[in-house]
């Protein structure tokens with residue numbers, strides 16, 4: 530078992546965090562790796578990706594974070610498990626505030642299960658609070674998807690200072706990869722991407738994800754892009770990105 534924990538985060542909403550977590554995880558699982566997905570977002574989009582009928586979910590990541598119950602792991606595909614989120618996670622920032630060692634609860638919970646997995650992928654909410662701190666302190670790698678629109682650098686600067694503050698608790702913490710999502714061959718996209726690639730030269734991933742409608746459609750289907758439309762640009766791009774991540 531490789532036992533690598535990868536957090537996917539960006540303070541900005543709608544940049545493809547959840548789509549990337551779902552797709553990279555599915556690709557790894559198809560390559561025979563044992564994968565666990567963790568949904569930390571109260572919107573529960575990652576959960577809905579693989580469990581479209583969320584009334585089936587009785588226990589969520591919230592119960593584990595707050596009450597210390599074992600992680601509720603649900604198998605959704607061959608080699609692919611998920612710990613679901615629920616609407617209650619929207620109140621997690623407040624619920625966690627008074628707990629002891631509240632920043633490292635997820636890390637401890639994962640210690641109990643990581644021996645069973647090659648990769649654990651964590652999908653974050655679009656904010657930098659206690660929940661995201663838990664995801665960062667649990668991670669071996671932190672990947673940042675970004676859309677090449679105006680001002681992604683503002684979000685990146687927030688992330689940089691968030692990381693700097695966490696380094697006081699865990700000095701080894703750092704961003705390990707930045708990749709482009711929802712790429713369109715417009716002039717603006719290219720210009721913004723170049724700025725980001727210059728600033729994050731050492732950690733820029735070469736594979737980029739193009740804007741692709743099949744990715745948006747697959748979200749409500751209960752299937753990954755690889756089952757929904759294996760010949761789509763979305764499937765090709767996420768396969769290339771996943772290989773790059775695994776081979777680094």
Ligand SMILES: Nc1ncnc2c1ncn2[C@@H]1O[C@H](COP(=O)(O)OP(=O)(O)OP(=O)(O)O)[C@@H](O)[C@H]1O
Nearest residue numbers: 542543544545546547548655711739740741744745
């Ligand atoms: N490459 C893409 N091409 C087209 N649509 C995409 C692509 N990536 C993501 N989308 C769509 O864009 C929307 C936002 O993507 P996603 O939910 O993955 O972002 P997110 O960063 O997780 O958002 P949030 O911050 O709200 O959690 C979704 O409707 C998704 O289906």
Ligand SMILES: [Mg+2]
Nearest residue numbers: 546547570574
């Ligand atoms: Mg999301």
